[in-house]
Amino acid sequence: MGMFDFDFLDDVRRMNKRQLYYQALNFGMIVSSALMIWKGLMVVTGSESPIVVVLSGSMEPAFYRGDLLFLTNYREEPIRAGEIVVFKIEGREIPIVHRVLKVHEKENGTVKFLTKGDNNSVDDRGLYAPGQLWLEKKEVVGRARGFVPYVGIVTILMNDYPKFKYAILACLGAFVLIHRE
Amino acid sequence: MNTVLSRLNTIFAFTLSVMAGLTFLCFLSTFFNDHKALVAINTGKVIVKNVPDYSASREKNDLAEYETKDHKLNQVVVWDKIIKRGDNPILDYRKANTKYYFWDYGNGLRANKNITLTLSWNVIPNAGTLPKIMGEGHHRFEFPEDYSPNRFQ
Numbered sequence: 001m002g003m004f005d006f007d008f009l010d011d012v013r014r015m016n017k018r019q020l021y022y023q024a025l026n027f028g029m030i031v032s033s034a035l036m037i038w039k040g041l042m043v044v045t046g047s048e049s050p051i052v053v054v055l056s057g058s059m060e061p062a063f064y065r066g067d068l069l070f071l072t073n074y075r076e077e078p079i080r081a082g083e084i085v086v087f088k089i090e091g092r093e094i095p096i097v098h099r100v101l102k103v104h105e106k107e108n109g110t111v112k113f114l115t116k117g118d119n120n121s122v123d124d125r126g127l128y129a130p131g132q133l134w135l136e137k138k139e140v141v142g143r144a145r146g147f148v149p150y151v152g153i154v155t156i157l158m159n160d161y162p163k164f165k166y167a168i169l170a171c172l173g174a175f176v177l178i179h180r181e
Numbered sequence: 182m183n184t185v186l187s188r189l190n191t192i193f194a195f196t197l198s199v200m201a202g203l204t205f206l207c208f209l210s211t212f213f214n215d216h217k218a219l220v221a222i223n224t225g226k227v228i229v230k231n232v233p234d235y236s237a238s239r240e241k242n243d244l245a246e247y248e249t250k251d252h253k254l255n256q257v258v259v260w261d262k263i264i265k266r267g268d269n270p271i272l273d274y275r276k277a278n279t280k281y282y283f284w285d286y287g288n289g290l291r292a293n294k295n296i297t298l299t300l301s302w303n304v305i306p307n308a309g310t311l312p313k314i315m316g317e318g319h320h321r322f323e324f325p326e327d328y329s330p331n332r333f334q
Binding site: 104 | 204253257265281284305309311313
């Protein structure tokens with residue numbers, strides 16, 4: 001029995017067909033319940049992406065890279081100056097977390113607003129699509145409601161180093177499939 | 182049973198649950214805080230100018246919460262400040278200019294009688310909810326009937 005004894009592989013060798021199926025199904029259950037939780041959160045919060053990771057330092061010192069934000073996007077909640085919104089601009093993949101600087105709302109509820117990052121010296125017009133001066137409600141992904149620091153750093157690492165991502169996924173998958181209760 | 186892997190696994194799981202517990206306690210410690218505070222704001226000399234806005238391709242614009250003919254509610258941030266943990270949280274300014282330009286979307290500022298200045302703030306805890314608080318107290322002022330004739334005043 002050495003230190004790097006691969007005796008955990010013995011578990012697989014000892015499994016019969018029934019147990020293998022069980023493991024595969026178990027794996028499927030984990031994946032599908034994760035998906036259900038995500039979709040359920042989408043329904044409850046009204047946001048297309050209820051949890052986001054802060055990817056840039058433009059909101060320091062409030063949010064740093066790797067902080068996790070919990071969003072809601074209720075239709076009846078109006079957008080007001082000073083709120084922290086997450087928005088997605090056409091032609092840009094990554095959603096942006098910034099603070100609302102100006103709001104102009106018409107009587108029928110259509111709203112135009114301008115945002116700025118706390119750590120940026122100018123407003124976001126340079127970040128918007130070319131020629132775009134105002135954001136509208138359809139571009140909002142959600143309003144920041146809750147905050148957990150550092151948790152999202154794993155996601156950032158995975159994005160920056162794809163190999164790390166595959167290694168983690170492979171390890172997790174292997175663990176679930178091989179491990180015998 | 183007691184392989185390196187299983188021990189690492191146990192340590193990792195235990196660390197994670199302790200961190201989660203501590204984070205939850207952080208959340209609890211600030212969740213019931215009442216962040217209200219009193220605010221007194223006043224304005225000095227109020228002038229309004231009609232100048233072209235070169236940052237936006239619009240024709241001309243007038244330079245807090247107000248109402249114009251076509252927009253029911255308008256909010257403009259004119260000043261902000263970040264207070265970190267440990268900084269003096271009592272803000273006392275005697276003569277302050279606005280930090281950002283007070284542009285209107287159209288020409289709604291001249292002779293506007295209903296501009297309200299308020300102070301509101303976000304609190305960012307170590308972990309937990311992000312409350313947005315409206316200060317108790319506001320100041321209402323009017324813009325003059327005429328544009329300021331002087332360019333640099």
